[in-house]
Amino acid sequence: MSERGYRNAKGHERNRRAQKDRPFSAQAPGQRRRLSDPARLTAYQALRAVNGEDAYGNLVLPHLVRKNRLDKRDAAFATELAYGAMRRQGTWDAVLGHCVDRPLKDLDPQVLDALRLGAHQLLAMRVPDHAALDATVGLVRGEIGQGPAGLVNAVLRKVARQSTEEWLDQLEAAESDDLRKLGVRYSHPAWEVRALRRALRMSGRPQEEIVDLLETNNAPARVHLVALPGLGSLAAALDAGATPGTLVADSAESAGGDVHRIPGTRDGTVRVQDAGSQLVARVMADVPVADDQGKWADFCAGPGGKASLLAALADQQDARLYANEVSDHRADLVEQALGAVPDRAWTLRVGDGRDIPGEMPGGFDRVLVDVPCTGLGALRRRPEARWRRTPADVAELGSLQRELLSAALDSTRPGGVVLYATCSPHTAETLDVVSDIVTAREDTEILDTGESARRAALPGAFEGDRRADLEWPEGGTSVQLWPHVHGTDAMFMIALRKTA
Numbered sequence: 001m002s003e004r005g006y007r008n009a010k011g012h013e014r015n016r017r018a019q020k021d022r023p024f025s026a027q028a029p030g031q032r033r034r035l036s037d038p039a040r041l042t043a044y045q046a047l048r049a050v051n052g053e054d055a056y057g058n059l060v061l062p063h064l065v066r067k068n069r070l071d072k073r074d075a076a077f078a079t080e081l082a083y084g085a086m087r088r089q090g091t092w093d094a095v096l097g098h099c100v101d102r103p104l105k106d107l108d109p110q111v112l113d114a115l116r117l118g119a120h121q122l123l124a125m126r127v128p129d130h131a132a133l134d135a136t137v138g139l140v141r142g143e144i145g146q147g148p149a150g151l152v153n154a155v156l157r158k159v160a161r162q163s164t165e166e167w168l169d170q171l172e173a174a175e176s177d178d179l180r181k182l183g184v185r186y187s188h189p190a191w192e193v194r195a196l197r198r199a200l201r202m203s204g205r206p207q208e209e210i211v212d213l214l215e216t217n218n219a220p221a222r223v224h225l226v227a228l229p230g231l232g233s234l235a236a237a238l239d240a241g242a243t244p245g246t247l248v249a250d251s252a253e254s255a256g257g258d259v260h261r262i263p264g265t266r267d268g269t270v271r272v273q274d275a276g277s278q279l280v281a282r283v284m285a286d287v288p289v290a291d292d293q294g295k296w297a298d299f300c301a302g303p304g305g306k307a308s309l310l311a312a313l314a315d316q317q318d319a320r321l322y323a324n325e326v327s328d329h330r331a332d333l334v335e336q337a338l339g340a341v342p343d344r345a346w347t348l349r350v351g352d353g354r355d356i357p358g359e360m361p362g363g364f365d366r367v368l369v370d371v372p373c374t375g376l377g378a379l380r381r382r383p384e385a386r387w388r389r390t391p392a393d394v395a396e397l398g399s400l401q402r403e404l405l406s407a408a409l410d411s412t413r414p415g416g417v418v419l420y421a422t423c424s425p426h427t428a429e430t431l432d433v434v435s436d437i438v439t440a441r442e443d444t445e446i447l448d449t450g451e452s453a454r455r456a457a458l459p460g461a462f463e464g465d466r467r468a469d470l471e472w473p474e475g476g477t478s479v480q481l482w483p484h485v486h487g488t489d490a491m492f493m494i495a496l497r498k499t500a
């Protein structure tokens, strides 16, 4: 089906066919639009923006929810539908592939997105089949046209003929290898399943946990809060039903609802931040450094989550954080985030972290280098990210990660510490990067990061099955957190002492 004749993604271009040929000629545009209910229309617009314009789902959806003035209930429905359809796109496309008489790439992209929304309602939401069908067909009729509405109706009827489990069994049976079977059932590209399974194994966990991990990636992340030490308080959030965090101090898990109403979030002294990221900042501040002169740096600070917690911790220790970010826009976000912390505790630099050693060789006592990465450890938060990443990104990022880690070490004084962190557990971004740098240099020693993490975390956080440290053959340990074990992003961290 061609795109010609239908409205484009933004709904600006109208059908150019003669009025008499229009399938919906009996209705004025306003009437047509009314066929779509606001929640489904919002989810559809979000999917179009993501798949048609490369938008980020977690940014575009909240914007559309506000723009379309959805009430709380509709906003929750639109969110579940849009994010769910984005996450499960691989599986729903495989189902649709069995129900459409041509390759999916030959479908009008608008129609394909509508089918994905229909499939998600039929197979993953508690929406009665007739409601999912009628509402999706109405949406298509209103937004795309009568012709496609017929096609969508016919395809979704085929989708509805089998239960989710029957579909998954059928899709799995059609795949020849394990990775692809897992990929199609749990909606991840097979190369990511392979990378995550290897990362589990290499971090000392049973690789069978891959199923738990993939399932967790398909569920929304819990919202964690942090109160900046010495500046913010979680008392109001806890009174409103939030539960105290179990991984790090001064943290909580939100009870849901609009977190921006919680006192402290407006002035930035209470922030939304994954507990794993909080732990990274706390380890950075806590790892033993003899004669710490309080010169701390964060080489890759944008958008400023760890930097704001670090700066607050720095302020308590009379230290000062030098926060650096290469992107102007993200540096603005860092500045905003740091605005909650007294000026005396931080400085902001906008530039390439790899240039810092030329300006300040061997100057810092502590450096956090939270490198740009594939984000494979934060798939819960970025619903479409798994489909955008490719193995080529891993190789490309690997060079930058090595250069940034080297620069961080070059900017650290003997006796100082660099904490290398990523929100990807891919071993090419974690173990391989660090191993290459430590092997190539003679001035680094791996510290017992696991011990530092246990000290910085709440008691019991890493006990038993929740153990997170990995011993290195060279000595020392690294830490790998997991969403399905620790309830955090899959953050990796390792502390390196500069020895000379």
Ligand SMILES: C[S@@+](CC[C@H](N)C(=O)[O-])C[C@H]1O[C@@H](n2cnc3c(N)ncnc32)[C@H](O)[C@@H]1O
Residues within 6 Å of the ligand: 277, 299, 300, 301, 302, 303, 304, 305, 306, 307, 324, 325, 326, 327, 330, 351, 352, 353, 354, 370, 371, 372, 373, 423
């Ligand atoms: C994983 S994010 C950091 C997250 C941040 N630490 C936080 O907690 O909010 C990586 C950041 O590194 C920045 N970046 C990429 N290349 C860089 C470079 N060469 N020098 C400095 N920053 C860089 C990216 O723009 C991105 O903001």
